[in-house]
Amino acid sequence: MSLLLDPVPGAVTTAPGTPGVPTDHPTTDLTYPTDQARPTEPTRPSEPTRATDPTRASEQDPQPGRRGSGGTRRNRWPRRTRLLVGLAAAWAGFLAAFLLLTGGYWWWRPVELAPPLVFAAVPALLLLLAPLARPVRGRLAAVAVCLVVVGLDLAGLNPAALPGVGGATPAPPGAVRVFAWNTEYWSDGDDPQRFYDYLAAQRADVYLLSEYVGWDLAGHRPVRVDHLAELRRRFPDYQVVATGELLTMSRMPIRSTRLLDGWPYLTDPARHGVPANSDFDDYYRHKVLRTDLTVDGRVLSVYNVHVPVQLDISMDPTSAEFTEFMRAQQDRRQAHYRALRADLAANPHGRLIAGDFNATSAMGELRELAAQVTDAARASDTPYPVSWPDGDAPKWRLDWAFTDGPARTHDYRMVPADGMSDHRGQLLTVSVGQDG
Template sequence: MNLPPISGAAAGTRAHRTATRLLVGVTAAWALLVALGQLLSGRWWLWLLPDLAPPPAFVAVPVLLFALACAVTRGRTRRWLLPALAVLLVAGVGRAGLHWGALVPGAGPGAAPGQALRVFSWNTLYWDTTDDPDAFHRYLRSKDADVYLLQEHLGWEDGKHKEIDRLARLRAEFPGYHLVARGELVTLSRYPVVAAPPVGPGRAPGASASWRERFEWNKVLRTDVDVAGTVVSFYNVHVPVQLDIERSWLSPGFYGVVRATDPVRKEHYAALLGDARANPHPLLISGDFNTTPAMGDLAGLREAFRDALPASSSFLPGTWGVGGLPLWRLDWTFTDEALRVHRYALVSAAACSVRNRPRPAVAAGRGRG
């Protein structure tokens, strides 16, 4: 049977309709993902997995779809699709983790005053067990910080965390500093430490608790420091990671870890937020939260305290990445209104080890910001 040939105009119309339907379908799917994220992120354990989506996508995807809609759609479809994509773009701005102020000429942070505290926060990734110990301590000393907030004072062996003790070497490398260690967390201070009250779940293990118990329960180390007559509280934080990358995502055990970790993460977040809100002292909270800007777990802290990001010059601040390229933040620094952050920088640890990602360095001063 001979079929009539399809004209170029008819073929073009069919291709246009297909492209339009595809664009509308992708937009609807993205809108559903954004809406469900607003409802479920930080509330339902399984949403920890969709929350692993790259935060910049919350801006990049609507922008790309908007450009395609301008090129492909017309008439009534365009009149409703473009405003819908604009709404999705606005909804995604706060979840993308971008520092828009860095794009404003002359709006970058100035020099910190001489009396400002210098704080260095670093997830060491298994301390010096993956590095040359001399290079590791040389790198730490090069930061010349008044306060160091260090995570992962531990090793990794046979697929498990392993207790280590490098505190004697650390004291020798930093004479005159005051040291507080609990679980995997270590805080060093040039100024006298007046208190180190346990926070939340950290109260559970007693003096006879095993290292494993101290490691699992102590994810927030609060250290109260006397800075020239004013007590300032520093919170050293390492929120547990939400998944086990060694397991296949097709295995039940993978989802079992996610489900079991979610209430633990929530418990540490609640303890930190409750203690910080009740704290009468000026305070700084910093560390590895294993939480992206798109995740609802940070909502309480972001509402109650000030993110240090406005004092940064980076448009896309990244403390986690691939192949040495930082992509987005898992590490955060917050202060209350009694502390002003003059400068917030993510400095590379490449000189120490390619496995160590950038760390936040903060210059903060007392006084209303």
């Protein structure tokens, strides 16, 4: 075998023995014996060999993820994929922590105040962006679907509002119309005439009203009010029962009343009972008023509910007073929920539970209660019922109504408060069948 070296510029060269072509220089026979090593082939500086070319080395690497001589990794995920996978992992971790902690710890309460719709919106966004996450888009989409399923259960959406899914049955004769409303300190700051006209306009058979109190701004505490004579004058066909901050009016005959006492369920009655600066025991001790009514010859137990708030945004969140208040409210909330669940479990009659629960669909204590009863919103055509704050764009549903036993809901809707409260009212139609 012969090897031609780089020719001199301008010289004419041919391979030895080429017929008819002259050669200007003598040729050198570079054929070596088989037992003699052949010299290394010279290379051009502009043409690196395959052994030293990092680009070619990496291209020929048959093992995915193996580092080439250039130190790069061929199958490293794109940045957007890493971002989406990280977001999915972070959301899954947050969701697991939320389900584990909700309702049980005072320090987790601020997290629970997020609008529950975010539990569906975030995984839905992940699912929408999953096709961008190559090469794991299929796996990310599957994870996002699982997160959407869990999120929908927390988001407070009403699937019964979808066509062909739910739909309430027509109200039978003898059904009652109920209006439940947090009045925001009764008619304080409102025109009393306008306030009572608003109540009358609901044309309810039963009114479940809370915050039948005034508010001492200087002392930052509730104060007793007495409007019973005015109510009886304006609603002469109704019986009125009031205790603490709760007031129930009914055109249906009242058989009996019962105050549900939360104090036996407190974990620390000495510290979390009535505050030292208050003499209004009933306001703190009784947050559920049960009234048994006679409806079409049967018993309907109506529970007027107002669970305490989790925190006071007017307080300094860095103060010890704020922390102690949240601890106390956590204990009180749990106590009143326990008292309510215990009474419901022992009551064989049809049951209607309605009021301001100060809880969203994602919060643990409400979820525990809702698992035992039926949400009245199933009789609504609203896919996302919300009640707070009243106005053009409420984001939370803090006000709830449930039925249990032979009680059934045939219509349910939220009623704007016309600026007289920060809560919308709940208007529903309920019937009761045979006692269980």
